[in-house]
Amino acid sequence: MHSPLKKIIILGGGSSGWMTAAALGKILKNHPCEIQVIESEDIGTVGVGEATIPQILLFNDLIGLDEDTFIKRTKGTFKLGIQFKDWRKVGHSYYHAFGEVGKNMEGVHFYHYWLKMRQQGKAAPLDEYTLSSLACNEKRFMRPFDAGNSPLSNIAYAFHFDAGLYAKFLRESAEGHGVVRTEGKVSQVTQHPNGDIRSLILENGEEHQADFFIDCSGFRALLIEQTLKAGYEDWHHWLPCDRAVAAPSALTEEPWPFTRAAAQQAGWQWRIPLQHRVGNGHVYSSEFMSDHDAERTLRENIDGELLADPRLIKFVTGKRNKFWHKNCLAVGLAGGFMEPLESTSLHLVQVAISKFFSFFPFQTPTQSDIDEYNAQMDFEFTRIRDFLILHYHVTEREDTPFWRYCKNMSIPDTLQEKIDQFKANGRINRFNNELFNDLSWFEVMYGQGLRPEGYNALADIFPDDELAKRLEGIQRVVRKSVDYMPSHAEFIANTCPAKP
Incomplete structure (x- = not known):
């Protein structure tokens, strides 16, 4: 008979530790x-993970967070996408x-x-x-509601x-479900x-034993790497940025609904x-820019008054060779x-947690489950790595050594195959339910300046005149829908304003 886990220790708090604790506390409340x-x-x-993607709504729903309360308590705002400025070339911008x-x-x-139709000059x-995209431009927002076939x-x-x-809010949720x-x-x-791993001994001499350990100790990776030597795969050659300097600043205008x-x-x-503030950070490659120049660039491109001294963060983009090794799971930066x-x-934290539930072990984990x-x-x-590389590699910029390197570097075969297929006929295949769907790939590929030679042959099923009218109709409906939306600031003020 298999023996159930009796105790799990999570090492480290922060967003990853308390997301993990809140989820485990909720799911295992009767375990x-x-x-x-x-x-x-x-x-x-x-603590720089202040922007998210829509999948986080699933996590918040899983642990039972009330959305308005969550926004109030975290002084949050809403996000409809990301604006990429000067990536394709200086002076150009687009939205994902x-x-x-x-x-x-x-x-x-x-x-x-x-x-x-765009290739014929017949589309906006x-x-x-x-x-x-239009709502971002006009700083509008609202939650979806039942409006029939409307984009709303x-x-x-x-x-x-x-x-x-957010970590503090999650801690309250976790402790409410019995997490200690x-x-x-x-x-x-x-x-x-x-x-x-048998136990963790603290500086005060206390010893804490458990059946299973989750390493949320951040870049230190105290358990998964320093203790278990799981190894790390370095992607620095594809994603050369290895440092960030971050600082908050005062608001100078109403908050935007985009990063x-x-x-x-x-x-x-x-x-x-x-x-209550703006989060700012300059991500850069130390091979191409000094820390001093990086901080100067950050300061020069912040609108409001700095609220704290800039903080330097060093990192190596990549992943652990084994996220789960023996009786230890790495979540967040430890992974x-x-x-x-x-x-x-934060999405990768969410994925790590959800997949752990799919393979939740007894006291003796099955190696085949660990491997899967x-x-x-x-x-x-x-x-995700391939999607990030796309932003750097597909560019017209050659104005600095950094951008020349990114434009001319070799890239993974998996990414090259996606680019080649898109160039030929505009097709994008989403493989095995990968995170970013075909629309995300299309918006970034096209936004970065990649142009396909053709399109799906089935797009010819409508005569050009009829297709032009359909596109005009869609354009009108989208415009009307955006006009219906309140401003982002107005929506927050009416539903979830944070206490001053």
Whole structure:
């Protein structure tokens, strides 16, 4: 008979630790398994994961968070997409918008019809058919509601929030489901003869044993790497940015419903508006820019007054060779790091947790389950990796050594195959339910300047005149829908304003 897990220790708090604790506490509330979080207030967290993607709504629903309360408590705002400024070339910008683009017809994606008509000069810019893009431009927002076939029925959105406040909010949720928090720093990790982790010994001498351990210790990876030597796959040659300097600033205008990613000489800078401040960070490659110049670039491109001194963060983009090794699971930065270009950090925490539930073990995990979990997480990371590389590699910029390197570097075969297929006929195949769907790939490929030679042959099923009228009709409906939406600031003020 298999013995159930009796105790799980999560090492580390922050967003990843408390997301894990909140989910385990909720799902295992009727399971005889103790959940303990060991963290130290003396150990800081990276805490820059303030932008998300729509999948986080599923996580918040899983743990039972009320959305308005969540926004109020985290001083959050809403997000309809990401604006990429100066990536294709200086002076050019585009949106990777959430949700629908146009309307699919007769089983063919809208963008194929649009490509056909655009190549003939008979279609407006893509934004004119995309509710989220227009709403971003005009700083409008609302949640979806039942409006029939209107785009207002299918508004996809995510959030910006204060990561520290989010962790605190999640901690309350977790402790409400019986999760126990212990303050302390780990001084020693003991192991069983077979290499499994046995216990964590704290600096005050306390020893805490468990059947299973989840490493949320961040870049330190105290358990999965320092103890179990799981190994790390470095993707620096494809994603050369390895540092970020971050600082909050005062609001100078009403918050936008989008994240801005503005390309710089050796990387890019994020701008994330919250209700009480703006989050800023300059991600860059230390091979192409000094720390001093990086901080100067950050300061020069911030509108409001700095609220704190800039903080330097060093990282290596890549992933753990084994996310689950023996009786230890790595979640968050302990498992790998993907720069926040597409706001995937917290999503990867969410994926790690959900897949862990799919393979939730007894006291003695099955190796085949561990191997399959690792394979699935490897797939998640590598497909996101390819999507991030796309932004750097497909560009017209050659104005700095950094951009010349990115444009001319070799890329993974999996990404090259996607690019070649798109160039030929505009087709994009979403493989095995990878995170970013065909619309996301299309928006970024086209936005970065990639132009296909053709389109799906089925786009010819409508005569050109009829197709032109259909596109004009879609454009009118999208425009009317955006006009119906209140401003982002007005929506927040009426539904979920944070306390001053």
